[in-house]
Amino acid sequence: MLVFIARRLVVSVFVLFVATFVMFVLSANTGDPLADLRELPADDRESAMAERIERMRLDLPVYARYFLWLGDALTGDFGVNRQGQDVNILLVDAVSATMQLVVAATVLAIVIGIAIGIISALRQYSGFDHAVTFGAFVAFSLPIFWVGVLLKQYGAIEFNNWLVQPSIPTLVIILGALLAGLAWSSLIVGDRRARLIAFAGASGITAVLLLWISLTEWFADPGLGPVVIALSAFGGAVGISALFSGLKLNRPMYAALAAAAIGTVLSFALAPVLADPSLGVILALAAATVIVCAGLGYGIGGVLHRRNAIAAAVWTGLFTGGVIFVDRMLQAFAGYSDSVQGRPISTIGASTPNYQGTFWELSLDSVGHLALPTMALILVSLATYTRYSRASMLEVMNQDYVRTARAKGLPERTVVTRHAFRNGLIPITTLAAYDFGTVIGGAVVTETVFGWRAMGDLLVTGLNEADPAPAMAFFVVTGGAIVVFNMIADIAYAYLDPRIRLS
Amino acid sequence: MTQSSNTPPHTEAAPEQAPTGGSSATDSTGETHTAETHTRDQAPTEEEVLRVEDLSVEFPTDDGRVKAVRNVSYSLREREVLSIVGESGSGKSVSSMAVMGLLPRSARISGRILYRGQDLLAMRQKELRSLRGRKISMIFQDPMTALNPVHTVGDQLAEAVLAHSLVPPAKARERAREMLDLVGIPQAAQRLRSYPHEFSGGMRQRVMIAMAIINDPDVIIADEPTTALDVTVQAQILEKLLEVKDAVNAAILLITHDLGVVAGLAHRVLVMYAGTPVEVGGTEDVFYRTRMPYTAGLLGSIPSMTSDHGEPLRPIRGTPPSLIDMPRGCPFSPRCPLADDTCRSVEPVLLPTDDQENEHLAACHHWERLAAADDPTAFFRNGGQY
C-alpha cells in the first residue's frame, strides 16, 4: 500500500511541476506589466520602467524567467511582486485565512452532504428526496458571487439589524413549523396515520421552540442552560446507541447514558477550567473524553456487547462535549456582540483587526467572519456530495451483498451501517480529491466578494497586473494542498477498500 | 441463456425405477451420482415445512405492470429437495425471493407463504427477520458479488450467528470456523481473516453455503447456485450442498434452469413458464412421463451423450412472452407445436394427469397426446414443423 501511495505522490509532484510551467507562462502573458508606468510623465517613466524591468527580469524570455523563479521557489523563496514586496510575507497571512475557509467548507460539505445524500437514498422518491434533488440542482445553478452578495445583504446586514430586537414574526413561526412538519413526515416510513403524527409532532415542537426563542428574545443573549445540555446529552445517548445496537435497553445503551451523565456533571465541575481555556485544553479534554468513554464502554459492555458499547459511549461523550462547547460559545455571544458594536456577523475580512478577548470570544470572531463565506462556498460542494453519495448509496443498496446481508436476517439498521455505508463511501473519496480543487477556485471568488485579503487576492492581483510572482505563490500553495488532499483521499480509499490495500 | 450439460439425463431411455427407489435412474457423471446417494439416504418425511399457496407478484414499471409470478402453489416437506425449473424470466427467482421477503418495496404480493403454518406475508418485519437466515436461508447465484468485499469472511459468517443468538463474538467465530471446515475449505482458521476477493468462485460459493447452514436452517433456498461457476466446480458444489443438507437435516428449494442438475438431485420438480407453474411432479415422472409440451421442449434442448450422433438438437423456437402483455390462452401457445384454437383462447390450469397417486400435475389441454407419444421431444423436431 505504501508503494501505491508513494507512486501516486511521485506522479502528482511531477504533474505539479509541469503545471507550474503552464501557469507561469499564462500568468506572465495576461497583459503588459508596464502598462501603468507608460502613463507617467516622461522624465519618471524611463527610470521607473528600467527599475521594474530589472526587478521582474523582463529582459529575459519567459522560459528563462520560469527557471529563475523555479530555482528560487525550490529553496522556498517566492520572490517579490512588481511593487517589490516580499511575496513570502504576503503569503503567510494569506495562507491561514484561506485554509481556514477552504478546510471548513470542505469538511462541512463532506459531512453534511454525505448525510443528506444517504438519507435521501434510503428514502428514495419521498418528498424529502425530491426536495433534496431539486435543491441540489438549484445549488448547481447558482453563481457563487451572486449568492455571496445576497448573503452579505440578508445574512449579515439585515440579520445584525434584527439582532437589536430579536423577535420572530408570527408568519415565520408558522411557516417554519409547517416546513419542519413536512420534512419529518416525508422521512417517516409508515401509513398515513404515522405520517400525520410525525407532521403534527414536528410542527408543534418547532412552533413552541420558535415562539419561546421569540418571546424570550433568546438571540439577544443566547445559551443552552443546564436543562437543555442534559436533555441533548441523554437524547444523543439514546439516538447514538440506537444506531449501534438498536432501540432497546441493553448494555450499549447503558454505556451511552452513563457517558452522557458524566458529561453533564462535568460541565459544572469543570466550569472554572472552561471559563477561558486554550485550544490545548480543549483538545486535551476531547482526548480524555475518548479514553474515559472507551473505558466505560469496555466495562459496561461485557463480553457480548463490548464493541457496540465502546462505540456508543465514545460518540455520546464527544457529542456531549460538543454540546457543552456550543453552549459556552453561545454564552459569550452577548459580550462579543457588544464589543463589535452589535454587528457580530461580519461582511468584510477574515477577522476583526486587533481584537482581544477570551478563547470563546476569539472563536466567535472567527465564526462570525467565516460563517457567510463558508455558506456561499459550500453550496456547490454540498450539492455535489449529496448527489454523488445518493447515487453511490442507491447503487450499493442494490448490490448482491446487501441482499445477502438481509438474507442473513440482519436488521435494516445493520445492513445500512455495516454493509452499505462503507462501500458507498469508496467512490466518494475519489470525488473529494477532485472537489477540493473546485473549492479552492470557488474560494478565490468568495474571498473577492467578502473582501478577504487572502490567497485569492494574490491570484487576482497577479493576473490583473501580469505579475507571475504572487499568482505562482497562490498556485504552488493551492496545488500543494490539492496533492496532499489527493494523498489523504488515496489513503482513505485504501483503508476503505481491502482490494486496493493488497494489490 | 446457456445450458450447461455436465449431467445430461437420458431423455430417451425408459424409466427403470420407481420414483422412491434406492438407486439411480440417471446414470450421470461420478460426482452427481454420489450426491444422489445422499439424497436418497435421507428420505423426506411427510411433515410440511414450507407451503406456498396461490402466490402472485407484480412490479409496476414505466412500461406497465410486470406479472412476474402468477398463482404459484407448492409445498416442501422436511428434508425434501424440490426443484423449480424454468428459463430466465419465468418467475422462479422472484417467487423464492418472495419467500425470503427480499423483494423490492414496489412489489405487489398476494397469496400465502406458510412456514410451519405461519403466514410469512402476514408477519411483522421483526418476526420475519428472526426466521430469515435462521430457519430459512438462501444461497445466491453469483458468489463473486454476494459477499461484501470490505469485510473478512470470518466477520460475515460470525455476523450471521450473532444476528440470531446472544453469544460471545469468539463463540460465533468458532462456529464460523467449524462451518468452513464442514464445507471443505482448507485451513479454515486462517481463511476466516481473508477477504472475499482472496477466494476463487467455487470457494466463495462454499462460504455462501457455510453461511446458509450456520444457524441450522429448516429450508435452504438455492437460487441457481452453480450457474456462475466452472463446470468442474459445479459438481463439487452440488455434492457439498447435499452433504451439508444432510448434516443439518434441511429441505432444499433448488432453483435452476439446468435440467441436468435437477435430474441428479431433486425428489420433485416444478416447471415454470411465464410466471406460472406448468408441470409438477416427481423427478422421474416429469422427465420420463412428460405431460406438458414446454417441459418436453426443455428436455429436447439438452445435448445427450447417448443420443445418436448426427441427430440434431430440438430447440424451442421463439422467446417467452412479455410479462406485461400476456397472450390470451396458454402462454406457451405461440411456441407450442401442439397449439390449437383452444390453447390460444383458454389458459389451461394445473390438473392431475394419468399419474394420479404421484401427484403429477400439468397445465396443458393436450397432455393425453404427450402421454400417447413415445418420445414427446419429437414434437419439436424440425422446429415444430411436422
Add this chain to the structure above:
Amino acid sequence: MTTHNQTPSGSPDPDAAQGMDIAARTQWQLVRARFFRHRAALLGMVLLAVVVLLAFTSIGIGPVPGWWDKSPTETGSLVNGGKPTLGLVPEFLGGAGLALGEHPFGQDNVGKDYFALTMRGTQVSLIIAFVVGIVATVVATVIGACAGYFRGWTETVLMRITDVLIAIPLLVIAAAAAKIAGQQGILFLGVVLGLVTWTQTARLVRSSVLSLREKEFVEAARSVGTSAVRIIFKHILPNTVGVIIVSVTLAIAAAVLLESALSFLGMGVQPPDTSLGRLITDYRSAMGTRPWLFYWPGLFIILIALSVNFIGDGLRDAFDPRQNRVRD
C-alpha cells in the same frame, strides 16, 4: 385478494426485467421516449427555449433589429428612480395589472433600459456558453478517443497533458486564459475557455472507448482491415454518444457559471460589451438601493444554468435507464 407490501428495498430480480419483451424500438426512439417522460427535463427545454427566444428576438442581434424599441447602450432620463415597471400582480388581486410598462426591468443609474441590457448580457452569456460547450466537447472527444483507442505512448502523452490541466483548479486556469483572451471578443473568449475545460469529458470518453475497443464488433472491424480512423468514427464514437451528449450539456451549464464568475473577477467579457456576470459586478454596490439591478441578471443566470442542468439530467436518465427501471 390481499396485497402485501414488503419493506426491504433491493433491486428487482433481473428475471423481472428480462421478461419484458417490448416491441423492437431503435435506440433513439427509446432514448427519446424516456427523455420526454422526464418532466424536469421537459420543463428545462421549455424554459431554455423561452430564454433564448426572448434574448435574441427582443433587442435583435447584430444588424438585425428586434421588437424591443430601446437599445442597451442609449441613456435616458430616469423614470420613477429607475424602478421596474413590470407588473405581475393582476388588478383583481389588488396589483397594478399585468403590464410591461416603459422599463419592465427598470433603469440603471444613467437611465439605460435594464431590460435591453439584461437581454444583451443573456445573449453574450449564451453564445459564450455554447461555444465553450462545443469546443470542449470536440477537443475532449478527439483526445479521449485517441487516448482510449491507440493506448501506448499516445495514451500516456495525452493523459499526462490532461492530468497537468486537471492539476490546475479550473477557475484559476480559466482566469488566466480569459485574462489573455478577454480583449479579443466574446467568440475568441469562448474558444479559449473551451480549450481549458475539456479535461473531465476527455476522461469519460477515454474510459468509455477503452471498454468499447475490446468489444467483438470492433475486433471484427479490425480483422477485416478497417482503418483506425474509420473504426473510431464509425464504430466506437457512435456508441459513446450518450456520454458525450450528456457531458456537453453539463459543460454548457458549467460554462454559464464559469463565464459569469470570470466576468465578476474582471477577467471575462470587457466593456463596452457586457454579460450577465459583468452586469452583476457592475451593479453589486447598488444592492442596498436599487436591488433590481442585481436581481435580474442573477435570475437569468440561474434560469439558464438550471434549465440546462435539468436537460442534462433528463438525457442522462434517457441514455442510462438502469437507475430508474422500477418505480415505486
